[in-house]
Every structure is written in C-alpha cells, then in structure tokens.
Amino acid sequence: MLFHVTMTVRLPADMPPDVAADLKAREKTLAADLQRAGKWRHLWRVAGQYANVSVFDVADNGELHDLLIGLPLFPYMDIAVTPLCRHPSSVRDGDA
Numbered sequence: 433m434l435f436h437v438t439m440t441v442r443l444p445a446d447m448p449p450d451v452a453a454d455l456k457a458r459e460k461t462l463a464a465d466l467q468r469a470g471k472w473r474h475l476w477r478v479a480g481q482y483a484n485v486s487v488f489d490v491a492d493n494g495e496l497h498d499l500l501i502g503l504p505l506f507p508y509m510d511i512a513v514t515p516l517c518r519h520p521s522s523v524r525d526g527d528a
C-alpha cells in the first residue's frame with residue numbers, strides 16, 4: 433500500500449544543538465535504510481519549510497504506523513497521512 437506522508441519538523445527552540453544534531457543524524461541513517469529497503473519510496477523537501485513530503489510503500493496501516501513512530505524525530509514532527517490508490521487514468525504500470 434502506498435501512503436503520502438507530510439512531516440513537519442518542530443524542534444524546540446531550546447533543544448541543545450548536539451541533541452538536535454544527533455536526532456537528525458539518526459533520522460538520516462534510518463531514512464536511508466528504509467529507502468534502500470524500498471519502504472520509503474520518495475523523500476522530498478518542501479521548499480521553504482522544515483518539512484518533507486514522502487511516499488511510503490508498506491504492507492498496511494500498521495506497518496506505516498510502526499515505521500513512523502520509530503523515527504528519531506517522531507516526537508518533534510507533525511505528521512499527516514493520506515492513503516493512496518491507483519488512479520484509473522494513470523498510464524503507469526502497477527503502483528509505481
């Protein structure tokens with residue numbers, strides 16, 4: 433199943449820089465692993481915002497939930513999830 437996910441990062445202004453840097457580094461490593469595994473299909477920066485638009489390819493809602501709550505930045509993100517399905521006019525094969 434494909435899900436469109438918007439993540440807006442809101443780090444507390446008083447978070448120590450080393451703590452923020454560690455969170456971001458761990459987020460980057462996990463995001464890379466999930467992209468290589470084919471679970472995190474797209475990862476785009478929203479221009480002008482500390483936010484991303486992503487597409488996840490996971491088995492079901494539960495897998496997406498587990499994946500999202502496992503992200504190091506999860507406690508500091510507003511997340512909006514939109515389930516996707518194939519558009520009847522899409523010329524692409526499958527769910528690519």
Ligand SMILES: O=C(O)CC1=CCC(=O)O1
Pocket residue numbers: 439441456459460461463482483484505
């Ligand atoms: O910077 C972000 O949008 C949050 C994030 C997701 C994956 C990553 O490396 O950072």
